[in-house]
Amino acid sequence: MKLYVYDHCPYCVKARMIFGLKNIPFEMITLLNDDEETPISMIGQKMAPILEKDNGNCMPESMDIVHYVDESFDKPVLTGKTNPAIADWLRDVSAYLNQLLIPRYAKAEFAEFCTPSARAYFTKKKEAAIGSFAQHLENTPVLKARLEEDLQRLDALIQSPEACNGELSVDDIHLFPSLRGMSIVKDVRYPAKVDAYRKAMSKHSGVNLLDAIAQ
Numbered sequence: 165m166k167l168y169v170y171d172h173c174p175y176c177v178k179a180r181m182i183f184g185l186k187n188i189p190f191e192m193i194t195l196l197n198d199d200e201e202t203p204i205s206m207i208g209q210k211m212a213p214i215l216e217k218d219n220g221n222c223m224p225e226s227m228d229i230v231h232y233v234d235e236s237f238d239k240p241v242l243t244g245k246t247n248p249a250i251a252d253w254l255r256d257v258s259a260y261l262n263q264l265l266i267p268r269y270a271k272a273e274f275a276e277f278c279t280p281s282a283r284a285y286f287t288k289k290k291e292a293a294i295g296s297f298a299q300h301l302e303n304t305p306v307l308k309a310r311l312e313e314d315l316q317r318l319d320a321l322i323q324s325p326e327a328c329n330g331e332l333s334v335d336d337i338h339l340f341p342s343l344r345g346m347s348i349v350k351d352v353r354y355p356a357k358v359d360a361y362r363k364a365m366s367k368h369s370g371v372n373l374l375d376a377i378a379q
């Protein structure tokens with residue numbers, strides 16, 4: 165199976181995670197961010213992730229891919245209960261997280277931005293959506309303080325480094341991509357349980373944290 169992704173994309177991280185958590189081999193292909201033709205030819209729109217199955221059929225939508233892979237190969241692993249407090253936390257943080265992450269993604273050495281036109285495409289599209297990157301970057305101290313406060317609340321919800329609710333569930337598929345995204349922000353102070361969780365989940369899912377390229 166082939167999975168078409170952008171490295172920065174949290175939805176693509178969801179799809180990547182299920183392969184890692186189940187130890188299922190797959191080929192990952194990173195699309196250039198300004199390549200509209202490839203995804204449109206596969207699923208009729210410019211969007212990632214896309215799963216190309218061995219029979220050539222293409223499947224969009226991260227959670228459809230997650231459920232397909234979890235249920236079609238070996239025993240399902242996402243068998244734990246969800247906790248509505250995790251979804252609430254993610255909703256609260258999503259109010260400002262993109263302002264911290266997207267301007268940093270735009271400067272990072274991701275494969276989807278390896279040509280100047282691909283990087284320019286992303287910058288233009290995302291600045292139109294979220295406003296001036298320069299202004300958001302200037303606001304970093306305020307945004308980071310808010311994030312660190314929210315991470316303290318998350319710490320109280322984490323039950324195990326191996327799974328946020330104690331047993332792997334779709335909450336892990338939703339939570340880890342946000343934590344992975346925020347690892348591109350330099351010098352965030354992670355409470356102990358959150359830090360252990362993001363590191364363990366990175367290891368088990370095979371999706372790297374971005375600490376090494378944090379800005």
Ligand SMILES: N[C@@H](CCC(=O)N[C@@H](CS)C(=O)NCC(=O)O)C(=O)O
Pocket residue numbers: 170172173174175176210211212213224225226227
């Ligand atoms: N509902 C979709 C959303 C996927 C999505 O929004 N992907 C973004 C990247 S994070 C995308 O491809 N946007 C189009 C673009 O970047 O031009 C899913 O869960 O897979």
